[in-house]
Amino acid sequence: AVRGEGRELLAINPGTRQAIDTPVFNCATAVLVDRACALAEQAFDPLRATAPDTRARFLEAIADGLLELGSVLTERAHSETGLPMARLEGERGRTVGQLRLFASVLRQGRWHNATFDSALPDRQPLPRPDLRMCRVALGPVAIFGASNFPLAFSVAGGDTASALAAGCPVVFKAHRAHLGTAELVARVVQAASRRLALPAGTFSLVIGDGNDVGQQLVSHPAIKAVGFTGSRAGGLALIRAAAARAEPIPVYAEMSSINPVFLLPGALSARAGSIATAFVDALVMGAGQFCTNPGVVLGVEGPGLQAFLAQATAHLAQKAAQTMLTPGIHCAYEQGIERIAKHAEVEAIASGLSPAGATQAQAHLFQLTSAQVAANPGLLEEVFGPAAIVIRCQDTTEMLAFARSVEGQLTATLHLEEEDLPVARGVVQAMEKKAGRVLVNGFPTGVEVCDSMVHGGAYPATSDSRTTSVGSSAIERFLRPVCYQSVPDALLPEALKQGNPLGIWRQVDGQSRAP
Numbered sequence: 080a081v082r083g084e085g086r087e088l089l090a091i092n093p094g095t096r097q098a099i100d101t102p103v104f105n106c107a108t109a110v111l112v113d114r115a116c117a118l119a120e121q122a123f124d125p126l127r128a129t130a131p132d133t134r135a136r137f138l139e140a141i142a143d144g145l146l147e148l149g150s151v152l153t154e155r156a157h158s159e160t161g162l163p164m165a166r167l168e169g170e171r172g173r174t175v176g177q178l179r180l181f182a183s184v185l186r187q188g189r190w191h192n193a194t195f196d197s198a199l200p201d202r203q204p205l206p207r208p209d210l211r212m213c214r215v216a217l218g219p220v221a222i223f224g225a226s227n228f229p230l231a232f233s234v235a236g237g238d239t240a241s242a243l244a245a246g247c248p249v250v251f252k253a254h255r256a257h258l259g260t261a262e263l264v265a266r267v268v269q270a271a272s273r274r275l276a277l278p279a280g281t282f283s284l285v286i287g288d289g290n291d292v293g294q295q296l297v298s299h300p301a302i303k304a305v306g307f308t309g310s311r312a313g314g315l316a317l318i319r320a321a322a323a324r325a326e327p328i329p330v331y332a333e334m335s336s337i338n339p340v341f342l343l344p345g346a347l348s349a350r351a352g353s354i355a356t357a358f359v360d361a362l363v364m365g366a367g368q369f370c371t372n373p374g375v376v377l378g379v380e381g382p383g384l385q386a387f388l389a390q391a392t393a394h395l396a397q398k399a400a401q402t403m404l405t406p407g408i409h410c411a412y413e414q415g416i417e418r419i420a421k422h423a424e425v426e427a428i429a430s431g432l433s434p435a436g437a438t439q440a441q442a443h444l445f446q447l448t449s450a451q452v453a454a455n456p457g458l459l460e461e462v463f464g465p466a467a468i469v470i471r472c473q474d475t476t477e478m479l480a481f482a483r484s485v486e487g488q489l490t491a492t493l494h495l496e497e498e499d500l501p502v503a504r505g506v507v508q509a510m511e512k513k514a515g516r517v518l519v520n521g522f523p524t525g526v527e528v529c530d531s532m533v534h535g536g537a538y539p540a541t542s543d544s545r546t547t548s549v550g551s552s553a554i555e556r557f558l559r560p561v562c563y564q565s566v567p568d569a570l571l572p573e574a575l576k577q578g579n580p581l582g583i584w585r586q587v588d589g590q591s592r593a594p
């Protein structure tokens with residue numbers, strides 16, 4: 080609902096490092112950020128009062144609008160991010176599917192978590208009153224788009240879809256890395272909002288460059304929660320800003336993860352070569368710019384690990400360098416590689432093909448022993464891009480020690496055979512305390528959007544390990560439970576009314592009840 084009036088900005092083509100001439104964007108001034116937040120506040124009551132089916136149709140209209148944009152959307156995203164067209168088509172499909180998933184979540188109704196404890200007027204020594212619980216929307220949400228998914232984690236991505244589904248207006252801070260894509264999608268969201276006659280402040284997009292706009296958003300009293308995907312430093316800055324408010328608010332920040340891959344001895348003896356090929360493919364996918372990129376691999380010394388390294392080295396040597404999302408992200412990658420490579424104990428063992436352009440990332444593989452890692456834990460900081468470290472362990476005890484000491488992760492992967500199960504059990508028990516997703520005999524890069532997905536994990540993977548930013552449970556971040564005690568039917572939310580007007584599943588006195 081709000082257009083910028085501040086400093087002018089142009090999008091950048093990361094492949095050429097040239098500005099894209101049209102359109103010219105404007106950063107939001109402080110006055111405009113304030114207006115966007117005030118409009119969101121005004122929109123909150125009418126939006127949360129809409130029928131879930133209205134919000135479902137809103138999300139479906141956004142999905143339809145994204146498809147109707149056709150190649151205009153993917154071509155713009157391609158020029159701004161350097162991501163291949165096929166990847167962007169796939170990402171649009173995922174984004175559309177995500178919006179439709181939340182529409183079905185709204186209609187199915189379990190998100191209300193409608194729960195009843197019937198009155199027990201004759202209970203001794205005290206009667207029990209009629210108690211009913213359901214979840215209500217938190218309030219306007221500020222969302223920061225991620226650089227690395229210009230569609231699926233951006234303007235109409237999972238954070239926005241889950242917040243709108245919950246009935247929360249959204250003020251979205253566009254990422255500098257894909258301004259034109261952001262504006263195209265924002266227009267689709269606003270057109271859908273108008274079509275459903277939703278209030279003007281249901282959705283606003285603001286642009287900023289530097290931290291001012293983001294800081295103002297998170298500090299604004301109208302904002303009641305924050306969704307963020309990006310760097311650890313950025314996430315922590317927003318958490319601090321949210322905690323320093325007169326009314327502190329939750330920040331759901333997804334930050335950094337190195338996604339360890341444990342190659343257990345049986346798996347390495349059985350199929351080291353095929354694991355190595357699949358690992359390298361996962362490592363370089365999307366120039367390594369995935370939060371679930373496998374950044375650390377552990378194996379026990381022996382012929383299996385040798386075979387793995389030989390095949391990984393040969394396969395990586397054929398991998399072309401790829402354009403990264405922004406010159407800044409490329410620069411951070413180069414610095415990360417330099418930081419690792421110059422370390423005395425690190426050995427560079429393989430590289431991909433040399434870059435042909437200034438923002439292209441060459442893939443790299445390093446190795447060191449688990450004892451060296453234990454002595455230099457700083458080496459395990461996330462390097463965002465196609466680089467990984469192989470940690471050579473003397474035995475599976477060292478592998479287990481790593482699993483017990485590594486910090487929180489989005490994912491943990493095990494490659495195993497039947498004979499590895501005893502060791503695997505220890506690794507799973509250690510990693511389920513810190514990872515959002517544990518997977519076996521695969522690679523973590525693909526994140527399915529579904530009911531059981533968890534894209535989360537202990538800090539620093541996220542700021543709140545109890546939730547997920549992908550999958551239908553993501554809606555829970557923007558809801559809170561309210562208990563209604565002895566409240567007459569006329570005053571209860573629809574989800575809790577006696578006649579079940581929404582026709583939803585409800586839990587009554589401990590039993591799940593169909594509509």
Ligand code: NAP
Pocket residue numbers: 223224225226227252253254255287288289290291292293294308309310311312313314316317333334335336369370407408411412461462463
């Ligand atoms: P970023 O620097 O954290 O920025 C993300 C968003 O947060 C931007 O809109 C940025 O806007 C805002 N922001 C950052 N710091 C802020 C602060 N102190 N106050 C207010 N707003 C702030 O992330 P990025 O630009 O996407 O990439 C940089 C690095 O993040 C990458 O090199 C990579 O290491 C990491 N990254 C990680 C993931 C992941 O999923 N783990 C994904 C993407 C990137 P302004 O710049 O306008 O303030």
